[in-house]
Amino acid sequence: MAERIIELRDITKSYGQVYALGGVNLSVDRGEVVGLIGDNGAGKSTLIKILSGVVRPTSGDILVRDKPVNGWSAARSRDAGIETVFQDRALAVQQTIVRNIFMGRELTGFMGWLKVNKEIEEASRLMREIGFTSKVFTPHSIVGQLSGGERQGVAIARAIYKQAELIILDEPTTALSLTETAKVFHFVRQVRASGRSILFIGHNIHHVFDIADRFVVLDRGKVALTADRSAVKSAEELINFMEDVAHPGGLPGLREAGEAEQQAR
Amino acid sequence: MSKTMEPDLESPLRAHAGSARQEWKHPSDHWLRGFVLDNRASLGTLAVFIVMMAVFMVANPTVFTTWYLYSSVLTTLPVALFVVVPLVFVVTCGEIDLSFPATMGFASWVFALVVQAGYDPFLGIAAALVTGMLLGFLVGSLVVYGGLSSLIATLGMNFLLRGLIQIINEGKSMALTGLADSWAYKIFSSQVYGIPVQIFWAIAFVVLSAMLYNRHRFGAQVKVVGDNPDSAQQMGIDVKRVRVKVFVFVGIGAAIAGTFSVMINFTWWPTAGDGYLLPVLASVFVGGTPTWGGIGTVAGGAIGAVTVSFIQTGVVAAGLSGFYVQFFNGLIIILSLLGHKWNQARYR
Numbered sequence: 001m002a003e004r005i006i007e008l009r010d011i012t013k014s015y016g017q018v019y020a021l022g023g024v025n026l027s028v029d030r031g032e033v034v035g036l037i038g039d040n041g042a043g044k045s046t047l048i049k050i051l052s053g054v055v056r057p058t059s060g061d062i063l064v065r066d067k068p069v070n071g072w073s074a075a076r077s078r079d080a081g082i083e084t085v086f087q088d089r090a091l092a093v094q095q096t097i098v099r100n101i102f103m104g105r106e107l108t109g110f111m112g113w114l115k116v117n118k119e120i121e122e123a124s125r126l127m128r129e130i131g132f133t134s135k136v137f138t139p140h141s142i143v144g145q146l147s148g149g150e151r152q153g154v155a156i157a158r159a160i161y162k163q164a165e166l167i168i169l170d171e172p173t174t175a176l177s178l179t180e181t182a183k184v185f186h187f188v189r190q191v192r193a194s195g196r197s198i199l200f201i202g203h204n205i206h207h208v209f210d211i212a213d214r215f216v217v218l219d220r221g222k223v224a225l226t227a228d229r230s231a232v233k234s235a236e237e238l239i240n241f242m243e244d245v246a247h248p249g250g251l252p253g254l255r256e257a258g259e260a261e262q263q264a265r
Numbered sequence: 266m267s268k269t270m271e272p273d274l275e276s277p278l279r280a281h282a283g284s285a286r287q288e289w290k291h292p293s294d295h296w297l298r299g300f301v302l303d304n305r306a307s308l309g310t311l312a313v314f315i316v317m318m319a320v321f322m323v324a325n326p327t328v329f330t331t332w333y334l335y336s337s338v339l340t341t342l343p344v345a346l347f348v349v350v351p352l353v354f355v356v357t358c359g360e361i362d363l364s365f366p367a368t369m370g371f372a373s374w375v376f377a378l379v380v381q382a383g384y385d386p387f388l389g390i391a392a393a394l395v396t397g398m399l400l401g402f403l404v405g406s407l408v409v410y411g412g413l414s415s416l417i418a419t420l421g422m423n424f425l426l427r428g429l430i431q432i433i434n435e436g437k438s439m440a441l442t443g444l445a446d447s448w449a450y451k452i453f454s455s456q457v458y459g460i461p462v463q464i465f466w467a468i469a470f471v472v473l474s475a476m477l478y479n480r481h482r483f484g485a486q487v488k489v490v491g492d493n494p495d496s497a498q499q500m501g502i503d504v505k506r507v508r509v510k511v512f513v514f515v516g517i518g519a520a521i522a523g524t525f526s527v528m529i530n531f532t533w534w535p536t537a538g539d540g541y542l543l544p545v546l547a548s549v550f551v552g553g554t555p556t557w558g559g560i561g562t563v564a565g566g567a568i569g570a571v572t573v574s575f576i577q578t579g580v581v582a583a584g585l586s587g588f589y590v591q592f593f594n595g596l597i598i599i600l601s602l603l604g605h606k607w608n609q610a611r612y613r
Contacts, residue, residue, distance in 0.1 A: 052499065053501070054498065054499050073501070074498060074499055074500065074501040075501035075503075077501075078500070078501050084499070086496075086499060090493070090495070090496035090499045090500065091493070091496060092488070092489045092492035092493040092496055092497070092559065093492065093493070093612045094488075094492045094559040094560050094612050095488060095489060095492055095559070099485060099488070099489065102485075103489050103496065103497065103500045103502070104486075104489075104497065104500030104501040104502045105500070105501070106482045106485050106486075108481075108482050112481055112482040112483065113476075113480055113481055113482075114480050114481060114482060114485060116480060140299075140303075142610075142612060143612075144610075144612025145612075158500075
């Protein structure tokens with residue numbers, strides 16, 4: 001069995017009386033691409049915030065490489081090798097590309113002074129590595145001058161610096177052109193090939209179906225289905241299942257398969 | 266579907282692989298152009314200052330070529346510089362601190378008390394610095410952990426601390442005549458070839474702060490927090506801690522400024538620092554640091570302080586009556602802001 005990068009056990013999150021998550025179990029193994037899908041309000045964003053340490057769960061356990069963690073925070077999450085490319089990309093638009101790539105993880109030497117040249121070197125290398133180079137910007141360019149796809153490139157470059165073990169991509173293809181989407185897909189395959197893992201969150205079920213090894217469907221704060229790629233024949237089947245969860249009455253076969261899958265885990 | 270989604274990514278990239286270095290060429294790679302682009306705001310401020318001085322000199326050439334005029338500005342300017350520069354950090358961080366005049370008064374009061382009690386002025390300086398840090402920490406914690414608006418909370422703290430000074434001292438000042446013979450005075454406040462030495466200390470402070478701002482993790486995090494606090498938090502930066510730190514920095518700056526003002530006058534007044542509130546704030550914005558946070562310029566702030574302190578001297582020396590001072594103050598501030606608006610691209 002592959003090494004388990006992270007596992008969430010019975011995670012709940014409530015905002016006052018409202019439960020955003022009501023007992024979620026989720027795990028990601030080394031080298032797999034997990035597709036997380038669900039309707040608006042299913043709890044995807046909350047789940048991502050918990051994984052990235054921005055939000056603390058109300059109850060439940062987080063295990064990193066089978067060891068329970070306490071004092072979970074954004075810094076802890078990054079230290080554990082979990083990088084998140086947020087839906088809004090979480091960039092500081094008035095700062096340079098370099099400052100954004102090294103946000104929260106500045107390369108410093110003696111007494112906290114920045115290693116400016118080293119940062120520029122590394123930033124250039126990263127941007128070239130993922131193919132987000134251009135004639136019109138340099139590592140010194142202000143992020144506010146870049147296009148949506150280029151900004152996504154900066155956010156991804158930030159995520160792959162330091163060889164993260166798990167990269168969470170939150171709706172990475174939203175508002176991107178076809179070629180930019182293709183770049184993101186290319187990147188996902190590169191990461192999987194290098195033996196690292198990805199949690200891919202998407203609205204577009206076709207995109208998720210194309211890329212993921214395993215699907216997790218979230219519905220109203222609960223995992224409605226966990227299924228391996230082999231158990232799902234087409235994207236349409238997933239879409240039908242999601243409609244079925246939202247409006248019960250239909251497709252019993254797939255649901256049984258999903259339940260059997262969950263019990264097996 | 267995935268076939269159509271996957272254009273030939275490899276070939277166009279490979280074809281340019283040899284010119285990969287070339288791809289990063291940019292107009293700003295030329296050193297002069299890059300320097301101008303990187304320092305637009307502070308260069309704009311410098312231009313405003315030069316134009317203003319040129320107008321003054323044309324108005325009254327004889328006064329503006331005498332050293333006395335500059336010497337008097339150089340005596341009081343350093344006090345302002347020690348607070349303008351930390352305020353650039355605060356404004357960049359997306360906050361404001363109006364409590365620094367009271368911190369100046371409070372820290373210099375501690376300095377005066379220590380010196381009056383017969384201890385070495387160096388000990389007084391250390392005590393003033395500690396007081397400034399503690400007050401900065403208090404104000405910062407109130408704003409950050411209390412979740413208060415920095416504009417209102419620091420205004421309140423300014424009144425509160427100043428009130429405390431007034432209640433205890435009942436308006437009485439302290440004369441520190443013994444200071445003139447001390448080593449601290451010789452090092453920090455005497456004259457070298459007619460130049461007040463405090464300007465050298467102020468310049469050193471400005472240079473160190475500019476390096477902190479541009480080349481240190483502290484400055485980098487201050488800018489990111491001011492730019493996008495949510496992202497900063499998502500990337501693991503302790504946003505609250507960074508915010509408290511900038512208030513502590515103002516406390517330190519205010520303590521140094523207060524101490525210098527006492528050493529210049531050999532006297533501590535219960536109102537020490539009060540007159541600096543508006544000129545110092547104006548200097549920050551005249552210097553080219555915008556109000557919305559995320560960016561700013563330490564060098565510009567320093568030049569802004571020079572500009573503001575020359576307005577008063579300049580207007581009077583140019584032969585106009587003192588009644589014109591406020592008018593010109595306002596004029597320079599408005600013109601500077603218009604200039605910066607035209608000079609700076611805004612991304613948020």
